[in-house]
Amino acid sequence: MGWQSRTRTLQVFDTELSADTVEWCPLPQWSHVLACGTYQLQKGDDKTAEDSTAPNRIGRLYLFHCNPQPSFIPPLTETQRIDTPAILDLKWCHVPISERPLLGMATASGEIQLYKLMEPQQGTSGLECELRAELGPDRLALSLDWSTGRGESSDVRVVSSDSSGSLTVLSLGEASLTAVCQWKAHDFEAWISAFSYWDTQIVYSGGDDCKLKGWDLRMGPSSPTFTSKRHTMGVCSIHSNPHREHVLATGSYDENVLLWDGRNMKTPLNETAVGGGVWRLKWHPSQEHLLLAACMHNDFHILHCQKAMEGQDAPCPVLASYILHNSLAYGADWSRLPLSNSTPPSPQEPPQTSIGLTESGCHLRIQYESPTASFDTSLEDDSGQYVPDHCLLPQKRSAPDPFTSPVRDTQSLSCLMATCSFYDHMMHVWRWDWSPEEEQMTSEPAPSS
Template sequence: MAGKSKTRSLQVFDTELSADTVEWCPVPPSHHILACGTYQLHKGPDRAGDEDATPSRTGRLYLFEFGQKGHMSPPLTELQRLDTPAILDLKWCHVPLSEKPVLGMAAASGELQLYTLSVNQERHYSLQALSSLEVGVDRLALSLDWSTGRGDSSDVRVVCSDSAGCISALCLAEGALMPLSQWKAHDFEAWISAFSYWDTQLLYSGGDDCKLKGWDLRMGPSSPTFTSKRHSMGVCSIHSNPHQEHILATGSYDEQVLLWDGRNMQQPLSQTSLGGGVWRLKWHPTHPHLLLAACMHNDFHILHCQQAQEGSGGACPILASYILHNSLAYGADWSHLPLDEPAPCSPTTAEPKKSFMEDGGHLRIQYESPTASFDTSLEDDAGRYIPEGATSPPTSSASGQALSPDGDSPLLSFLLASCSFYDHMLHVWRWDWTPDECTGQGLAEQAAAGDKLTP
């Protein structure tokens, strides 16, 4: 099922503070905009008798633009940085609000903050504070999700979880956050909360008490619709599939990804062990069977979930892994942006690859002060920028899709971002995938029905 697959680093950026969340903007025409959040813990002064000094937490919100500017420069440009409370989670609303993209932020100050993305006449993008609401005193806001995952803008709501084990449901009234309800959902930290994108009256939550719970806003928060103890450690990631009704993915410190049918939460459809605590899960924005996992101690992985979603019961195969981070893998996201210049496929013969270095290319290391970003890349003798790991100059393709060398299956190219904690690094990378014949036919059918699959 896997086909041919390769990941390639495009650029690395030093966020200076520990990075834990990245989000590509899902609202057109701003798919090239990327936000990254950081979290830095500052321990209290080490004085005698002051062992219980309260630590402080600070953060920084970065805004970037990804641009395919040719081969002379790396693609990512920093647009803005804002000093904030420490950031635990970021999520863009999937639809524009008052004709602008809106970014939500869960902060260690206990606040849920909203920012609008604005653009001036010079096409310069920036984030502007819109609204904030404290979900509770002496607690950290840990996660958020929007109800708009399938592109529905009729009733926009937000759900937030916090370190006191509470879940908060909120709505927007004239751009301001307004609380709808809040309840105690978990005995310890409620690491994650999420909507069912198919019935946004339904919520899911996961906590450090090892429980996955469901809630129906129409019934009130007095009792959950279900409680699952199928995960053996804290539940820290949940994502509803926006393309296939009832399908839910959950991840845990127990290193397992479970797929569920929301109509039967007694037993998962499948279980996949990834060898690291699964901090974040993201379904692909257009391909319903691709699932991205950030696995803390074991890098980032892309799963193919079709057979599991169809009830086979087996583990989901790993199509690709990105292993170039050197610290805890926390934040990861797919971009909606098509890649205009897909990298060439790997050779189908057994002949040794000939690198750019052998062809007369040379290594270029670029340092950009004071942003502290850096990029290590190859360029040929003409000075053209070459994606790392490529074996020949890219060829142009407006659709981001090319044929594999045998001409049978399409080469699919995806743009992703990921970040890691203690080494404070943001990576932008691409995944080139030539599915096998069976999977390729299925993806071709999906592409033909693209309008139906895109939220």
């Protein structure tokens, strides 16, 4: 059976400053909340820009509410923007803290800042800075991760990596964020740090020295539990699989995604060349085999990792690619919001499409909506006429069937995504639909004789 994979742009938002991180809130009650962080090096004297750290790096934190239902276009509503130091990473805590969501932010000022999502005021929720901790002088905080990735941790901690090559583990108390330990982990920038979500005493790190390392906090940071040089360039993304114990995904400037079994870090389970440096990797919130990759110079891709995780030595097939960003693909995240499997088109609510454009001779038209700084895309033919959604069905990408089902016991899948790109300062919200070809064909009217 063939399978149809389709991506559709729902909204595009101009962040004004360079966008590098997006994160959907993972808590069910607040899964409609989306945060986006930006990073901008202010122009000025070259010497000043080189020698400075925080003063010339500015950022902005955006907060959005999303309603992805077909009757609401565009789905995002901006509810807050906060000027901050430049932001290099954002991560929501996977469990509520004092019954509220908590957002962690790694900044160019060398701080980890924690923002609490407060009760709605005048109909919208807002973020307030609750706690902050300095990692040390003359360094940029480059990444952070929570120990709560599987949503069941009582000992809430944060691990951060920084531009000095150091890692810091911080403990969250009732009214404090305190550094528990800090150590030199890499020779150059430590681009990424992450907890094992199955054993939160284990921390992984990757650096510009091309090394991937593991650390056991019970043994102290005097020496790593392993050091891998399997990546040939800087290691900049790591994500522990929250659904499958021991499985770890890593990405590098060497343009490869590696899958590992944490019990044997000498040789990876699998290697997949994706093109472009792999800046971020995200496992799907509920489907253990789906991996989202932000590939810098080569857009965003969804990989299916089932066969690799079962020990078969073959690259992970790419199920879908999102190619509408025009700059470095940096931030990417899956939403947990449920989507209907179909969005019937109507003249008042034209659907947005991002594949099949070349084959159908169509192009995207940008529709600006002032003064919200957001805009939508709709599909037109070469004469400027709107192309209805059903007319594109023959051009939809039909993928080979590299496995029995894309998701076990599931006939179709619809996902909402957010991605962002750097120099063009854009954030896109889009959906991915994956369905059996036969299922789709049965929904089409039979041709008249």
